[in-house]
Structures are given as structure tokens and as C-alpha cells.
Amino acid sequence: PWIVSGHYLTVQLWSPHFDSSNEKIDKITALIRLPSMPLHYYHKKIIRMLGHVIGKIIKIDCNTELATRGKFAHIAVEVSLESPLISQFLLDGRIQRVEYEALPTICFGCAKYRHTSSSCLDKLILEARGEKMNDMASGPFRAPHPVPPKPNPNEEPLDIGDRDMDKVDEDSSDGEYMEELEDDESETSDESQFFVEEDNMDVNQQGVEPLE
Numbered sequence: 001p002w003i004v005s006g007h008y009l010t011v012q013l014w015s016p017h018f019d020s021s022n023e024k025i026d027k028i029t030a031l032i033r034l035p036s037m038p039l040h041y042y043h044k045k046i047i048r049m050l051g052h053v054i055g056k057i058i059k060i061d062c063n064t065e066l067a068t069r070g071k072f073a074h075i076a077v078e079v080s081l082e083s084p085l086i087s088q089f090l091l092d093g094r095i096q097r098v099e100y101e102a103l104p105t106i107c108f109g110c111a112k113y114r115h116t117s118s119s120c121l122d123k124l125i126l127e128a129r130g131e132k133m134n135d136m137a138s139g140p141f142r143a144p145h146p147v148p149p150k151p152n153p154n155e156e157p158l159d160i161g162d163r164d165m166d167k168v169d170e171d172s173s174d175g176e177y178m179e180e181l182e183d184d185e186s187e188t189s190d191e192s193q194f195f196v197e198e199d200n201m202d203v204n205q206q207g208v209e210p211l212e
Helices: 044-054 121-128 174-183
Strands: 002-004 007-009 027-035 056-061 072-080 088-091 094-097 186-188 193-196
Touching (some): 007 027, 027 044, 027 094
Antiparallel strands (some): 002 007, 027 072, 056 072, 056 193, 088 094, 186 193
16 A cells, blocks of 8 residues: 555545545555564464454565564555454464554544544544443454554453464475465565455454454
8 A cells, every 4th residue: 555644545446426525435455563473473374364354455565474574464454444443352362463554543432543532423422421431442343553552451352362273384485485476466665575465365264253
């Protein structure tokens, strides 16, 4: 995705009925980071599965799979701006945080993009009813933080543990890795190397389920 002045530049198909005053962007391709992830998870199949917890996978930074970044996994995913964003999930019993790049305007009440908690419509409705909204959205989906947040022990994050990681092919040679990149439509740059992902996978096939 393109980032201009700290904001995403979104391109959509033109329509003869386009009206800039009424047109609304409900999906964007955003860059996400999975910081401090254990090194043995830096495998294409595992990173793809983790990315599908957030949204539809668009690209994976090849430097991520090679573990050359070291500090975080870097993925481009398509996320819905109309739904609460996921800020963390459980990965084999540990909390894995999700950081979104270039999404500065996040409501920490409803976990949605485009507004802050002071102008949150859901919060105003609850206040009109005499109720109070929690500082963060309840349940497994939490608002993402522009900076690394402190883990909340009271949260019930998304659990993608109990994955059968042993079945992941860990014997891929360098030649097989380069062949995978040639099969995909790759895009390279000096800073990041991305390859285009295959068609969106069904998350349910990977056994990803929210906590009840």
C-alpha cells in the first residue's frame, strides 16, 4: 500500500455514479506488525495463518520470512474500517500484539477507525442512556495501539493456540524458497521485499476460533 503524509492512499475502480460527497471507503490495505514473535514462527505458512486472523492477506514481507527483520513480522492485510480492529490474540498460550501502521485515528472505546473516543457515536448513545462505556472494547477484539501497549490480564483475546505447527514444512531449502517467489508475482525494493499472496484462505480451515 501507498502511504502519503502518514495516511494510506486508497485506489478504487471508477464508477459513472461516483459522488465524492457520499462515497465511503470501508476497506483498506494496511501494514501490520507482529512484534516480538518467537523466531520459529517465521515461516510463510505460519505467518499467512496469523495474518488471516486480522484480515485478508495481500502481501508478506519476504524479509519477515527470512527473519532478517528480527524484531517483528511485517504483513499487508485488507481490513474493514466498519468492524472493530483486532489488537491482540493468543498464540500458543501467549499474548501476541498487533500493531497497525499509519492508522492514527483509533477509538479506544469501540475499537474502530476514523474517530476518537471523544466523538464516538456508540459512547454518546450509551451516555444518553445513562450507561458507561469501558475504556477499551470488551471481548476478544481490542482497539490497536499506535505504540506497543501493556498487556491487559483481564482481556480475553483471540486464541489461535493448539495449532499443529509440527506439520508445517520446515525443511524448505533456499532453492525451494526462491521457486516460491518466482511462482508469485513479486515486488522488490531496497527496504522491503514483498510477494503477492495467493487467493484468500478460509480461516476456519486453519482452526482459528475466538474464545467463548
